[in-house]
Amino acid sequence: MRITMIGSGYVGLVSGACLADFGHEVCCLDKDAGKIERLLAGKMPIYEPGLEELVGRNVQAQRLRFTTDLAEGVQGADAVFIAVGTPSRRGDGHADLSYVYAAAREIGKAITGYTVVVTKSTVPVGTGDEVERIIREVNPGAQFGVVSNPEFLREGAAIDDFKRPDRIVIGSEDERATEVMRQVYRPLYLNAAPILVTGRRTAELIKYAGNAFLATKITFINEIADLCEKVGADVQDVSRGIGLDNRIGSKFLHAGPGYGGSCFPKDTLALLKTSQDHDAPQRIVESVVAVNDNRKRAMGRKIIHAMGGEVRGKTVAVLGLTFKPNTDDMRDSPAITVIQTLQDAGARIKAYDPEGMEQARPMLPDIEYCQGPYQAIEGADALAIVTEWDAFRALDLGRVKSLLNEPVLVDLRNIYNPHEVEAAGFAYTGVGRR
Numbered sequence: 001m002r003i004t005m006i007g008s009g010y011v012g013l014v015s016g017a018c019l020a021d022f023g024h025e026v027c028c029l030d031k032d033a034g035k036i037e038r039l040l041a042g043k044m045p046i047y048e049p050g051l052e053e054l055v056g057r058n059v060q061a062q063r064l065r066f067t068t069d070l071a072e073g074v075q076g077a078d079a080v081f082i083a084v085g086t087p088s089r090r091g092d093g094h095a096d097l098s099y100v101y102a103a104a105r106e107i108g109k110a111i112t113g114y115t116v117v118v119t120k121s122t123v124p125v126g127t128g129d130e131v132e133r134i135i136r137e138v139n140p141g142a143q144f145g146v147v148s149n150p151e152f153l154r155e156g157a158a159i160d161d162f163k164r165p166d167r168i169v170i171g172s173e174d175e176r177a178t179e180v181m182r183q184v185y186r187p188l189y190l191n192a193a194p195i196l197v198t199g200r201r202t203a204e205l206i207k208y209a210g211n212a213f214l215a216t217k218i219t220f221i222n223e224i225a226d227l228c229e230k231v232g233a234d235v236q237d238v239s240r241g242i243g244l245d246n247r248i249g250s251k252f253l254h255a256g257p258g259y260g261g262s263c264f265p266k267d268t269l270a271l272l273k274t275s276q277d278h279d280a281p282q283r284i285v286e287s288v289v290a291v292n293d294n295r296k297r298a299m300g301r302k303i304i305h306a307m308g309g310e311v312r313g314k315t316v317a318v319l320g321l322t323f324k325p326n327t328d329d330m331r332d333s334p335a336i337t338v339i340q341t342l343q344d345a346g347a348r349i350k351a352y353d354p355e356g357m358e359q360a361r362p363m364l365p366d367i368e369y370c371q372g373p374y375q376a377i378e379g380a381d382a383l384a385i386v387t388e389w390d391a392f393r394a395l396d397l398g399r400v401k402s403l404l405n406e407p408v409l410v411d412l413r414n415i416y417n418p419h420e421v422e423a424a425g426f427a428y429t430g431v432g433r434r
């Protein structure tokens, strides 16, 4: 199959490289000539484990190519995926669809022969209808089908998520287009990934409902963690205790500083907008968004409390800045608000993150960036672990204690055993633990 990806960002690049790896002929497009040039030179625009090798291997095998020439990339393609950004629109938080619609217009002008146009970007319900309308408007004679095929890729595990998905969702109103999509994913469903074919609007909603549900699960356990602290219970055990019930499931029940990243914050907000537009309020999701927003500042206050309630003139060592490990992505990272809360209270910050410091610098200019965890810890009055990178899981506690002015450890990801840390002479504060 000949497949074209419009947009060589996170989703387009990972999906394109994986589809090429399955033997399809893939062309990844981007308007940004610099990005395409760097990709041609083997440099990845994002940090994602395994991606550089995957791209290199498929470029070498001539199954994967890059271009800025949309018309050339789209002509003769069996399927054209729209994988451009849908950021939150400034002002009202709804998804900004201008890039999607611009892509639809360009595709409409360029298609030759029957082409399936696939929205891979996360788009509100009804976007597929509009993409179809635009293509028909710019090219009334075009033969095409528009399908929705949402992605469920987690940053840091995106290649594995693509190759071993829990399910593939195809929203289609057109039998011929569905058949093309089955061919695109044939290598995957031969590996037993279930394909769910639904209406197009249903597929669009599945993506939002899925992310909102996961955000709800995280927020639920975070509030239970707060209750645990008040009543002397342990949220890790509560999670295990409820998660072993198959109806609940054990994943996404890890209490922490609140969810962040490129998807959950933006998608929950966009779902709320859609629900308002259609007069079907989503009160649970409204609460989730509000509770998660409040939580980030509360986590800053938690650190202040652990340091005796006063941090003016004191220094906090922050380990982990990205919204989760194995990514360089700082978008909506809880660390931003946690650090700002500490700075507002007069604290100085020394920080280290294995991949996120470059992206963090413009967002958090007034902190001291360090070369490694121990450099950040040296001379600080407390250590706060904000993101659970593996490199922070087995710190030499003796060394940490000797480098800190005060043996205070705040573990916002519950990666340490409180008894061990206390036995090593620290005052330990976790999330939802006694």
Ligand code: UDX
Pocket: 151, 152, 153, 154, 155, 156, 211, 214, 218, 251, 252, 253, 254, 255, 256, 257, 258, 259, 260, 261, 262, 263, 264, 323, 324
């Ligand atoms: C998410 C979805 O998982 C993915 O299916 C979708 O396509 C894009 O959004 P991602 O944003 O990469 O992926 O990260 P994910 O691993 O889901 O974590 C999101 C946030 O939730 C992170 O801030 C993480 O720290 C937090 N989280 C996750 C928790 O606090 N507790 C958990 O138990 C799980």
